[in-house]
Amino acid sequence: MKYRKLGNTHMKVSEISLGTWQVGGGWGGDFDQSAASKILHTAIDHGVNFLDTADVYDAGLSEAAVGKLLKERSEEIYVASKCGRQISPHTSEGYTVEALRGYVEDSLKNIGIEALDLIQLHCPPTEVYRRDEIFGLFDRLKDEGKIKHLGVSVEKVQEAQMAMAYPNVKTVQLIFNMFRQKPADHFFEEAKQKNIGIIARVPLASGLLSGKMNKGREFEENDHRKFNREGQAFDKGETFSGVDFDRGLEAVEALKEVFGEKEPLAAWALRWILMYDEVSTVIPGASKEEQVKANILAAGHPALSQEQMEAVKSIYDTYIKAEVHHLW
Template sequence: MEHRALGKSGIQVSEIGFGAWAIGGDAWGPVEDTASLRAMERALELGVNFIDTADVYGNGHSETLVAQVIKNRRDQIVVATKGGLMGHHRDPNQDPVYDRPEKIISAFEDSLRRLETDYIDVYFDHIWWNNPRETEAFLTAFAQLKQEGRVRAVGVSTGDFAYVQAFNQGGMLDVVQLDYSLLNRKAETHILPYCQQHGIGVVVRGPLRMGMLTGKFTAETRFPEGDVRHDWPQEDWYQTQLDQVEQLRVLSSPHRSLGEVALRFVLNHPAVSVAIPGGKTPEQVEQNVRASTRPLFTEDDLQLIESVTAGKPK
């Protein structure tokens, strides 16, 4: 497993991490806790040292599962979690929920209790819309938490370039988490170059496009109730992206899965620190981790990728 600097934070992370959204059990279809724990244990065995979760994943359940695997080896694992969505009204006509630093610190302390730890390595604002009152509240809370030594690095989870800039007042921002993949290259335009220029670490969520880039979905695929992908087959873009995946499938081989290709692609960008694909089983984790050791792309590979994905709808 290769390791990279998480921007200017001083933290070293495995280039493949573990995304713990799915194991919350409320957004990605059925998942068993025992399988989730085995998946995380396998990830750590294979050299993964970065686990990303959030208070809202399974209404705290993901954090409680992460607590079980970091116990007795806390100093070996970089734990990232997020606050800002738990209990949020999500109605633009309502007053902001996280409008004061005390509310954010309270949410942070709830995460500490669930994770059974006294510090967080990376704490993210999980609100991706730019509300000045909430932004200021988070910045104030972040400064306090870092000063107290309870947080090593702070970040924002967003794809909004203006929001990234707002959070980087005075060079405050250590890390950005964003959606980036072969099927969503929007971040290449502004955010990734900005992060590289300012020494901001980049955590890539969605590197497999929520499973699309594993190549296992078809026009006949149906997702269960409660799965965030449930309505995908009815969306106009779904068939378009299935077609793109089919064109990219030529890059896979018996020795390199399409998922490995997708992970290797995001890791090729010099601004990226770590990609966090999810994994419900040890087998999925093993395939994800293999992307860290595969050879880089040939020039022909890169030309094909450009022809299929550049300029496509995001």
């Protein structure tokens, strides 16, 4: 495992880390504590030292599983959680200093720690990024020893740019993958100039970039890849990166022509992200131990050639760009 500096924080984090949205065994269904434990321990066994969770993942069970892991390991493990998505309806008016403080304190209790290494606003409405009192709260929480750093998880590049205007924002988490290339246009350079850490989420476009899906693939009713295709529950960009499923499959076939069948497409998709030095860490999820191991191995793949990078860009321009680039 290789490690990169997370912006101007105190953390040097694993290039491939772990997102815990599906750590209980997958999207939908009952939370499997045994599966979560195996996945988390496998990640740490293979050099992962950064875990990204949220209070709404499996209604707090994901956070609790991370807390259990911390009690069972001696390694230094950095924990990032997120707050705000419990607010319903999810509007700017629902974001209050009192509510967010409560969420942070609840997460600390749930994980069983005194301070979060990183707390992130969890994709709030755009208007929240204009509210100084919300960002000021986290300075006080830091002074109180409850958090070490503040970050934001965003849907849109514009929101990331707005957040970086606040000096206490140290990291930005956003969707970045072969099917969501807009952040590389200008934002990465802006973040680099401000020494902001970048956390790349949804790196495999909800499994599309695994290369294992086909048009006949069925998803469970409580899987967001079934019920959120058009953003019925949350921003549709979180599901297949906002790409039409059938169109995405066509692009995947074109990518397979570039990379061949010797190695899984997922490995190349992760390695492609790491070609961007501005990215501090990639946080693929996993519902099985084998997926954790495969994701980590991807970091050791050889660098993509210039020809391969250009081919990925061409496929994006041909199949994907017109549909998604302007939206996020």
